[in-house]
Amino acid sequence: MGHTTSSPVRIEPWSDTDLELLRRANAPELMDHLGGPESEEQLIARHGRYVRLSADRAGRGRMFRIALTDGADAVGTIGFWERTWQGQEVYETGWAVLPEYQGLGIATAATRAVAEQARSARRHRFLHAYPSVDNGASNAVCRKAGFTLIGTCDFEYPPGHALLTNDWRLDLKPESESESESTLTSEADSHSGADVSASRA
Numbered sequence: 001m002g003h004t005t006s007s008p009v010r011i012e013p014w015s016d017t018d019l020e021l022l023r024r025a026n027a028p029e030l031m032d033h034l035g036g037p038e039s040e041e042q043l044i045a046r047h048g049r050y051v052r053l054s055a056d057r058a059g060r061g062r063m064f065r066i067a068l069t070d071g072a073d074a075v076g077t078i079g080f081w082e083r084t085w086q087g088q089e090v091y092e093t094g095w096a097v098l099p100e101y102q103g104l105g106i107a108t109a110a111t112r113a114v115a116e117q118a119r120s121a122r123r124h125r126f127l128h129a130y131p132s133v134d135n136g137a138s139n140a141v142c143r144k145a146g147f148t149l150i151g152t153c154d155f156e157y158p159p160g161h162a163l164l165t166n167d168w169r170l171d172l173k174p175e176s177e178s179e180s181e182s183t184l185t186s187e188a189d190s191h192s193g194a195d196v197s198a199s200r201a
Helices: 016-024 028-034 040-055 106-121 136-144 175-192
Strands: 009-013 061-068 074-085 088-097 126-129 148-156 162-171
Touching: 009 106, 016 040, 016 074, 040 061, 040 074, 061 088, 061 106, 074 106, 074 126, 088 106, 106 126, 106 136, 136 162
Parallel strands: 088 126
Antiparallel strands: 009 061, 061 074, 074 088, 126 162, 148 162
């Protein structure tokens, strides 16, 4: 299910058969910024949530396995889901790439692909990601995938584990709609003499 011919990855909906991939993604080096590995019971519960989310057709989100376009093996996980953030309903995304496949641009390509999935749902304007401020690799993925850094924020994840994160945001509005809005705004301002720079605040 590739999304661009040049992408090195494809993302495929999470299924009942992906529990072993979740176990592999539970490696200590991948969970270091998230409070450490989960127990088997927690993994099974998470797997169930992923399966249910991927069966959803109401636009509430979806989980995926990441695979290389030239191979069948899964190399990571990614998804998007709803959350309330600062009084607004938004999407959140998160990912994990297996250690042996890191540094190859896989996370960035998968994040771009999942952003297209979130955009096609046409349910929320923004997609957020909240990597730890100390997670240089994930912050770099956000930057390369076109997200804008909004600021820092405090999370408790998992419960009892304080986490200082960066808040990265991607505007999911299709470019054609944004350009149309910009044109309409410019035309209105040319007639009313409005201060355009002030209207952007």
